[in-house]
Amino acid sequence: MVEPNSGSESLLFLTDEQVRKGIEAMFFAYRGFTADPDRILETMDYGRAHHRAVHFINRSPGTTVGNLLTILGVTKQSLNRVLRALFEDGLVEARVGKRDKRERHLYLTAKGQDLERSLSDAQRTRMRAAYRMAGPQAVLGFRTVLEAMMDPEMRKQYQGLKEGGA
């Protein structure tokens, strides 16, 4: 049913049908979103999990294992499997914390940075194309809605990264 509207304001954008279109758009767009890096990763022995780790280590060099766990929202066993592979292949290195020696600070090696670049180039190219097609006004709306969709703690993480970045 069409929702009531305050005054003459149209709230048609809140109908079930409109919302469902948004849901399906998320589904199909997310597929596109991951498609390019996935293609690169599958030629190597890596998956999406490695990509995510590499992305956020690149984003916040020196981040700890614990931070990464929070951001990625997986168990340490899961993350550890991924990190072990990245260590062994020399893409990531861990340095023992100076202040707190229990912590491991994670950094991409040169080789890791190369991979990161090739992955995010692919993804950025698609994003940039989409941005260009849609225009700045649409991009603003895109980000606004996505932010509103996040869980509050995740939104904090996201906004933290926003400031924190280089």
Add this chain to the structure above:
Amino acid sequence: MVEPNSGSESLLFLTDEQVRKGIEAMFFAYRGFTADPDRILETMDYGRAHHRAVHFINRSPGTTVGNLLTILGVTKQSLNRVLRALFEDGLVEARVGKRDKRERHLYLTAKGQDLERSLSDAQRTRMRAAYRMAGPQAVLGFRTVLEAMMDPEMRKQYQGLKEGGA
């Protein structure tokens, strides 16, 4: 209207940094997007794959297995495992095609519709809240960018569903 940019207008929304924020927004938002149905599903014996099947069968009642394969982008073996569970639990029924008896047309049973409703209620509630927070202009932009991110074939699927709906 803060409109586009002929000539020397700002293209700042296309910087690497802006694009990266978009990438991270997609990552975090998608987590939120799936969180609510996931919580419901995990109490039952189902996963996201079941949700997707139920969603699209509900969306296009009478769709064939082949159509579903195309839309979901998985192998028939994967889909078949999911469908078998849904048949056994009486959520979905398959009717042999009248014109082409090889085809199975898929329908939700009343029980299946109940599950679909409870799942999409959860997801729609979040989406609607996000839409309301962001406003109609932002929602327009949101959908525009997502559409631009899709692979062309997926975009066709998506737009086909748009018209095809109930």
Add this chain to the structure above:
DNA sequence: GAATTTACGTCAGCCTTGTTGACATTCCAA
């Protein structure tokens, strides 16, 4: 200084959901 907590690693085992390959059935269409 001892006890506890924190940060991390690791082993083992399980589940979901994706994959390939092989093969059977049914049925449309040439």
Add this chain to the structure above:
DNA sequence: TTGGAATGTCAACAAGGCTGACGTAAATTC
């Protein structure tokens, strides 16, 4: 009649989640 399409099913496997249990070193608290 035969080829190929649509569907189903069996088997095996992999990625990447999960839990539980245990170990170690360092920091913190008592």
